[in-house]
Amino acid sequence: MEVDANKGEAESDFAAYRNPLVSVTMASTFFLKLVSFLCIPFMTIYLSKNVDAPPYVIGIIVGGSQLGSLTAGFFSGVLADRVGKRRVLLIGLFGSALVFLLFWTVATWFRGAALFPVAFGLLNACYGVMSAFFWPVTQVLMADSLPKERRPAVFRHRYVVTNFAVGIGPPAGAFLGVASARAAFVISGCSYLVFALAFWWLTRGTGFGASDRAAERRSFTGAIKVLGSDRVFRGLTVSMILFTLAYCQIDSNLSAIVNRGFSDGVRFFSVLLTVNAVAVIALQPPATMIAKRIGPRRTLLLGNAVFTVVCLLFSLVEFSKTGLVVLIVLVSAAEVLVVPTVSVVVDELAPPTMRATYFGAATLRNLGLGAGPAAGGLVLASFDRGLLFVFMGLCGAAAWAVVHFTLRENSDADTGPSPESV
Template identity: 75%
Template sequence: MNVPVRRGGGDFAVYRTPLVSVTMASTFVLKLVSFLCIPFMTIYLSRTVDAPPYVIGAIVGLSQIGSLGAGFVSGVLADRVGKRRVLLVGLFGSSAVFLLFFLTATFLRATVAFPVLFALLNTGYGMMSAFFWPVTQVMMADSLPAERRPTVFRHRYVLTNCAVAIGPPVGAFLGIASARAAFVVSGSCYLAFSLAFWWLTRGTELGAATAPSERRSLGGALRVLGADRTFRGLTLSMVLFALAYCQIESNLSAVVSRGFADGVRFFSVLLTVNAVAVIALQPPATAIAKRLSPRRTIQLGNGLFAAVCLAFCFVEFSKAGLVALVVLVSMAEVLVVPTVSVVVDELAPPGLRGTYFGASTLRNLGLGVGPAAGGLVLAWADRSLLFAAMGLCALAAWAVIHLTLKENPGADPGPSPEPV
């Protein structure tokens, strides 16, 4: 759906399209309220459930596992039955999941069923997120002419990281992080935007399906993706990168909370440092990306990630060191994530945009397995081995890109939405 956008008005002319304005507002608000509670789930469960770290890590990682198959299915469905239906299922479903989190934590916290129900709801949250966020990527692109898309994606990337910067410290210092109130706030905000999107998209082309002659079955879409060697390699590389990166938002919280008296608050500060660094480092990262091919940009990011994590095995564990680690990892993130999303957009055939963006959520396999794998490492060894494992995963991601991704010097990677 290409909505006419008047020329002129600078970068902010894109907001003359109501759908763009509401989508950008939802990006900021929904990410902000999600980060009131999602990053603190490891701490919340460790205080509530008597279980070893790898079990808690497995429960936390189930949201990413839930998003794996759901992301691919949502992309195919968006191409076949229309984006609006898939979008609203994801939004209303996410609202219901957060409200059920609250009810479970209120009435069933002391029961043996609590960890099982919490795990099921966390899986449901991942599935609903996979129905919502990938569709917004396609929807934003379809709502604007090609020359306007880079601007709106840059703004969206900045808003996402602003939300991540604000959410954790607000939750921690107001005392609602890792508490039931965060679930109510998140569920209510998701419900509000569910109603806003329902009203705004009624009667629009977002509800229209792809023409029958262009539709592909689930098996047909799988065959197209399976035959794309570059996409397979790119996805495997991102799985490995995510496996390492997710330790920052999961098991690092346990390491920091045990290592410092004010560990919970300091961990929220580290999340804020990560988000602020991602925003501040975009100009130099963009300059680097314009001078390098996508392949070399991704390899540079993976190489930086690996070097930082391996070096951290041999330095003193301190607050200053952790801040430096997070800043350098943020630079790697800015180099890798936007470039990968640009390559996915280049690889996707016109009639399979939803399918490709949905399938790109397979990278969340690393986010799903990572917390449990990192928790297992911490259960059997010290934190130095955790950082070593992170570095080795980044090296493996570098090697996969080296073997599968062809040079394309003309591509200009720009900011894009984060993994679900």
């Protein structure tokens, strides 16, 4: 009987994919993350080879995508509630396709020109804006397309699929020779275009094209007041800004350190990203059990504490490939405790008529992702690389303090994996 029950539960989990929109959304999560990671993680390496500029300047260019996402995230969420999710979704998809094709154009015809880094920075910021229009709305579409009891399982699947894509993309790009090359931009642009057409076809004449009547009457200022009065949301946002400020060093400045420190730096960095993805998937079940046992607030405290201790200790050990692998595994343990918990709490806090607004506003955490590469680059330019890990540890400690002093416990929260942030 227990076996039959488990089998029935598994079938129920996958029954959600009978909805074509859910299936296409899940497929887009995998393929678009995969093709994006053919080139986005290698942006620092690409620019360091083609732009004569100090690390913090390259960090500003790389961080442009997150700053663009930060700028547009809140407004895209409110806009989706007001004018319809379909319009905002399609703008993000078609816009992302155009941005990647323009990346290829600039890399082909303007490399070496004085305006090359400026053009790259502007396009990177535009990619962040388009991402803020697309990814938060897909999270809302998944929730709106399913009954409440089926959402947690699909969210878990999405979290796993995302990490598979992140794990496959960088090594595939590095070993096939397209990472940090122009071909990656063309592949990414065409992939976004394909899914833009797929979503356009599937959402024709559906309720996703309609606006919410309550949201139509809510101004941007009104939405800001609602969000600003939510103390838990404010605390989550500040803690995640600090956490992502430190965590983004893995995807940005660590790539430059690895590239300079090892002869096969690009390929080894790809391996590190794969280790991160595999570790996140492998550590998900125990992290979920821990989160359900101790509650969301303590889960966030534990994750930030692990991150802080690991980064501070790593600044004291010898820089080696083995040490970097261990660092990535332990940082991944902190990631699976922090990121899914925050996403689930945001989903629980959001009123039904403001779901897109809350998920859009949650992209404010990208302030850390946007400022992180430049801040870390400035640390590298001024101090020894070991101080970069001290900087990461101090940010983690600050995030822990914010959680400790601002968040209340919510023992009923399901802190399993949830849709990823932008």
